[in-house]
Amino acid sequence: MPTEASSSAAREAVVAALRDVEHVPGAKKPDPILVADDVRRNFGGVNAVDVDHLEVQRGAITALIGPNGAGKTTLFNLLTGFDRPSSGRWTFDGRSLGGVSAARVARAGMIRTFQLTKALNRMTVIENMRLGATTQPGENLFAALVPPVWRSREQEITTQAEELLARFKLDTKRDDFAGSLSGGQRKLLEMARALMARPRMIMLDEPMAGVNPALTQSLLGHIQALRDDGTTVLFVEHDMHMVRHISDWVVVMTEGRIVAEGPPDSVMNNPAVIDAYLGAHHDTDLGDDALLDDAVLDSLRSEEESR
Numbered sequence: 001m002p003t004e005a006s007s008s009a010a011r012e013a014v015v016a017a018l019r020d021v022e023h024v025p026g027a028k029k030p031d032p033i034l035v036a037d038d039v040r041r042n043f044g045g046v047n048a049v050d051v052d053h054l055e056v057q058r059g060a061i062t063a064l065i066g067p068n069g070a071g072k073t074t075l076f077n078l079l080t081g082f083d084r085p086s087s088g089r090w091t092f093d094g095r096s097l098g099g100v101s102a103a104r105v106a107r108a109g110m111i112r113t114f115q116l117t118k119a120l121n122r123m124t125v126i127e128n129m130r131l132g133a134t135t136q137p138g139e140n141l142f143a144a145l146v147p148p149v150w151r152s153r154e155q156e157i158t159t160q161a162e163e164l165l166a167r168f169k170l171d172t173k174r175d176d177f178a179g180s181l182s183g184g185q186r187k188l189l190e191m192a193r194a195l196m197a198r199p200r201m202i203m204l205d206e207p208m209a210g211v212n213p214a215l216t217q218s219l220l221g222h223i224q225a226l227r228d229d230g231t232t233v234l235f236v237e238h239d240m241h242m243v244r245h246i247s248d249w250v251v252v253m254t255e256g257r258i259v260a261e262g263p264p265d266s267v268m269n270n271p272a273v274i275d276a277y278l279g280a281h282h283d284t285d286l287g288d289d290a291l292l293d294d295a296v297l298d299s300l301r302s303e304e305e306s307r
């Protein structure tokens with residue numbers, strides 16, 4: 001785990017790197033790990049994704065926000081190989097990944113979290129974790145044919161899984177069914193499982209959905225720790241407090257397009273962003289406190305003040 005000093009150093013480095021980036025859609029970044037161009041996905045005449053240009057800064061926490069139906073999940077699916085674009089190209093760490101299978105995207109180091117499906121709920125926590133490792137022994141014919149090689153790889157995977165479970169305070173749940181976990185513990189498991197693949201970039205789909213306030217702080221801490229360890233984080237989230245408190249950079253989508261980019265405060269005060277939200281659903285408060293109770297908010301505030 002990073003120390004407090006290294007944590008603020010990592011954040012300061014990211015903030016400094018993004019300081020001169022223009023607050024415009026498609027802004028060029030000094031060290032992008034992901035660069036996407038002309039990415040489109042059409043569903044029966046609807047342009048679910050219509051992105052001209054997007055760069056994600058290496059080592060930063062970037063939030064992807066936008067009203068319901070804006071295309072955020074579709075863009076995640078395209079970038080991670082779970083859906084095919086109508087057109088478009090993108091590179092991850094300089095390597096072209098457009099139209100490549102999900103397994104190859106994962107091996108390249110770009111990993112997304114998944115909500116626990118029914119099948120995964122019926123598996124234990126440790127079995128879920130083991131599934132997150134990208135290189136299973138069976139993938140390599142030589143290793144598969146030589147039992148000592150795959151046994152040692154199996155052991156390595158189990159050890160890594162147990163270390164992650166301890167870090168995420170899920171070690172006491174090791175042999176419980178994933179379906180028995182609380183909403184927050186599921187989110188922790190989803191994140192821990194994604195880390196089994198040792199990603200260079202992790203993509204989190206609504207990490208705060210269904211999380212009770214007691215686990216909110218812990219989840220935020222884990223996400224910051226990832227950034228502080230050098231992992232790039234891209235996440236989709238509706239909870240605006242989380243977006244404000246944790247993101248180094250925010251990208252706003254509406255109707256498939258990127259309509260704004262910038263640091264959280266600048267983006268949330270942008271009239272185009274407020275319009276996009278209010279135009280889509282009037283009940284959204286960009287400062288909604290629903291998820292974060294007073295104790296969590298106080299501790300987040302003091303954390304911000306100490307930066």
Ligand SMILES: Nc1ncnc2c1ncn2[C@@H]1O[C@H](COP(=O)(O)OP(=O)(O)OP(=O)(O)O)[C@@H](O)[C@H]1O
Binds near residue numbers: 046047068074
């Ligand atoms: N498989 C599909 N078939 C047809 N239309 C789809 C499909 N997937 C998404 N869409 C449409 O594409 C648009 C973008 O949807 P998407 O789920 O990507 O938005 P989102 O920003 O993730 O929304 P939310 O915040 O509600 O999850 C919507 O109009 C949606 O109805």
